[in-house]
Amino acid sequence: MPGPLKLVTGNGNRPLAERIAQLVGVPLTPAEVTTFRDGEIAVQIRETVRGCDVFVIQPTCPPVNHNLLELLLLIDALRRASAARIVAVIPYFGYARQDRKDRPRVPISARLVAGLIDYAGANHVIALDLHTDQLPGFFTCPVDHLTAIPVLAEYLRQRQLPDPIVVVAPDAGGVRRAALFASRLGVEMAFIYKRRPAPGAAVATSVVGPVQDALAVIVDDIVDTGGTLIQAAAALRQSGARAVFAACVHGVLSGDAPRRLAESPLAEIILTDSIPPRPTDALAFTRLSVAPLLAEAIRRVHQNRSVSDLLVSPPPPAVLQTASTVPLSS
Numbered sequence: 001m002p003g004p005l006k007l008v009t010g011n012g013n014r015p016l017a018e019r020i021a022q023l024v025g026v027p028l029t030p031a032e033v034t035t036f037r038d039g040e041i042a043v044q045i046r047e048t049v050r051g052c053d054v055f056v057i058q059p060t061c062p063p064v065n066h067n068l069l070e071l072l073l074l075i076d077a078l079r080r081a082s083a084a085r086i087v088a089v090i091p092y093f094g095y096a097r098q099d100r101k102d103r104p105r106v107p108i109s110a111r112l113v114a115g116l117i118d119y120a121g122a123n124h125v126i127a128l129d130l131h132t133d134q135l136p137g138f139f140t141c142p143v144d145h146l147t148a149i150p151v152l153a154e155y156l157r158q159r160q161l162p163d164p165i166v167v168v169a170p171d172a173g174g175v176r177r178a179a180l181f182a183s184r185l186g187v188e189m190a191f192i193y194k195r196r197p198a199p200g201a202a203v204a205t206s207v208v209g210p211v212q213d214a215l216a217v218i219v220d221d222i223v224d225t226g227g228t229l230i231q232a233a234a235a236l237r238q239s240g241a242r243a244v245f246a247a248c249v250h251g252v253l254s255g256d257a258p259r260r261l262a263e264s265p266l267a268e269i270i271l272t273d274s275i276p277p278r279p280t281d282a283l284a285f286t287r288l289s290v291a292p293l294l295a296e297a298i299r300r301v302h303q304n305r306s307v308s309d310l311l312v313s314p315p316p317p318a319v320l321q322t323a324s325t326v327p328l329s330s
Contacts, residue, residue, distance in 0.1 A: 002053040003084040005302045008045065009057045010070035013276045016091060017057040019291035024298055029054075033070055041066070043073040050082040055126075055298050060094035060113075061275040062252065068094060068113065072120045079121030087124040087301060088117055089294060091274035092250050096131035097222070099138075114138035126297050128274055128290060129221045129249040132173075144307050146297055148272050148290050148314075149177060149219070152247040153184035155270060155288055155317045156217065166190050166214040166241075168207075170232045174220055181219045181247070190216070192232050212240035223248040223271070226257035226264070233265045243267045250274050251285065258285075273320055289318040 006029045009017035021028045030046035056078065058071040071088065078086050098109035110131075117125065118140045125143045130136065136143035156165075169178035169191035182189040190209020216236045223229055223246070233244040244266055251271035253261075258278075261269055270286045277287065292315035300307045 002302055002304065003051040004053065005298075006049055006052045006054045006083075007057060007298075008049075008054055008074060008078065010043075010067065010074055012058045012061060012067040012070065013091065013273070015276060016059075016273050016289070016291055016294075019273075019289060020057060020089075020295045020298065023291055023295035031074065033074070035066075041069055041073055043070070043077050045074075045077050045081055048081070049078055051084045053085050053087070053302050054078050054083045055087045055089050055302075056122075057089045057091070057294075059090060059092035059274060061092045061250075062254070064094040068116075072116055075117070075120040075122050085123045086121055087126060087298075088122040089126045089298065091128045091290060091294065092252075093127055093130055093135070096135060099132050099135060110135055111138045115140075124301065126294065126301065128294070131221060144297060144301065146293060146307070146310060146314075147180075148249045148274070148288075148293060149180050150184055150312070150314050151272070151288055151290065151293060151317045152219070152249070152270055153181050154314075155286075155319070156245070156247065157185055158317075161215055161245075164188075164210075164214045166209060166211050166216050168192060168209070168211070168216050168218045168232065168236065170194070170218055170220050170228050177221065178219045181217070192235055194228075194231070207235050207239040211236055213242055214240075215243050215245065216241040217245045217247055220246070220248045222250045222252055223261075223269075224252040224254050224257065226253070226261045229266065229269075230260060230264045237265050246270065249290075251277070251287075253278070261285075277321075286322050287320040289320050292316070292318055 007021050008029045008031050010033045032044045034042050056074050060068040095109045095113045128146050136145050165187045167178050167182035167189040169175045193206045218232050229246050236244050245268045247270045272288050272290045297307050
């Protein structure tokens with residue numbers, strides 16, 4: 001039998017951790033995570049965890065390196081405090097896009113970060129929408145790779161948007177994700193062909209699929225600078241789509257991305273709370289909580305039950321914040 005269930009969090013996304021704790025029915029274990037004046041991080045778990053089944057809820061979102069080190073130090077502190085099992089719950093995995101050697105003399109950073117989490121003492125990982133399917137193989141410990149795509153699709157299904165609806169992959173790498181989304185909604189799909197002249201830059205060149213007079217829904221795992229979504233939305237409108245929505249799991253939203261997205265042709269942008277919103281962009285998007293999904297995964301892992309059902313039938317979406325949307329008529 002597993003030891004007592006305990007939940008610990010750093011400062012990466014405390015509101016999400018608090019929602020998860022409320023749903024699991026277990027209070028967050030007090031943990032002091034502070035930063036010295038020179039930038040060093042200090043961690044202390046404030047109550048005993050000896051023999052416990054401890055879940056550390058900490059995304060490695062911006063500031064990426066700071067939040068990653070908080071996660072590593074929390075895991076190390078729990079290991080040295082004799083926790084029976086340490087499960088890293090990572091709603092957003094930073095460095096995930098650096099998952100291959102695509103140019104000379106570059107590291108495979110995602111592999112290195114996975115190794116650090118293993119070395120710190122994690123016995124298990126629960127991750128949400130990793131950038132590629134190969135990433136779980138970078139860890140030596142077991143990984144439960146969840147997806148919020150069905151949560152996003154269910155929200156749109158409940159919106160009862162007028163037909164026809166077409167799900168759009170913003171690039172060739174997102175076709176599998178878009179296909180899952182389209183199957184949940186029972187609609188057709190399309191994709192946008194694009195080229196990348198430089199890292200972090202993309203140019204949409206053509207749209208392939210039945211988007212004429214359709215409501216197009218762009219599906220992606222990460223929105224960072226917003227360039228991909230903005231170009232895709234413009235290409236879809238030029239191809240005859242009557243409205244364009246975007247549904248993304250992780251809202252990194254670097255720099256002035258919120259402003260640029262607000263000024264784009266997108267009628268609605270749907271994100272999850274895997275990354276906490278900044279005060280400046282909190283009202284700009286529709287936000288859904290992944291707390292029910294992660295809470296149920298934590299319960300099942302603690303009880304040594306399967307989590308594969310959550311890939312098919314996740315808990316219903318919880319809407320945190322709905323942006324003003326463009327009225328759509330059939």
